[in-house]
Amino acid sequence: MLTDIIPTKIRSTGIKTYSGNKSFFATHNFKKVKVYETFNDAQTKLRLYIDKHEIARYFPKVIGVEDKLIIEEFLIATGPVIKSDVIEFHNQLLNVPYTGMTWDYLDFIYNRVGLKKPNFNLPLRVNHNDLTKDNIFNVDGQIKIVDNEMLAMNDGWILNYLNSWNMLDNIIIPGVPIDKIWKVRRSWKK
Helix, strand or coil: CEEEEEECCCCCCCCECCCCCEEEEEEECCEEEEEEECCCHHHHHHHHHHHHCHHHHHCCCEEEEECCEEEEECCCCCECCCHHHHHHHHHHHHCCCCCCCCCCHHHHHHHCCCCCCCCCCCCCEEECCCCCHHHEEEECCEEEECCHHHCEEECHHHHHHHHCCCCCCCCCCCCCCHHHHHHHHHHCCC
């Protein structure tokens, strides 16, 4: 049972994020936890797969699932984030074996500004989709990735370099208009 529910940040939508899903802190079995809603069951299954995969060391432990709500351990950063550790994590994440699109982040960002997503012919990869500096912690010497609401298997990994504010190496794919995709991403007003 979840009690003491509070939003993860102050926003006019309360515990709903600007993407429309729930995200909040709560108490679960007398411990503070982070809770978030996935977009669909496929995304929930991927998060549970990640929790059992060797890459799980980079993520908060999943404590439970209630419908589309993922309950994760609450983490507090204890040290500085080192860029080479983030690059190592990201390279491992992009190579996690998984099959099938779980949630189309690029389609989501195009739709929210009234545009149709072009076909970029990018490979699908496991991807965080919100790998900003605020979502990368150092917890007792281990990189941890938080705010996993958008974790999915998709082609949105192409934006990770720009989203991370240069914490990652840039990946250039000939014929993929990364600047145009980023402009679409940045054009949405909350």
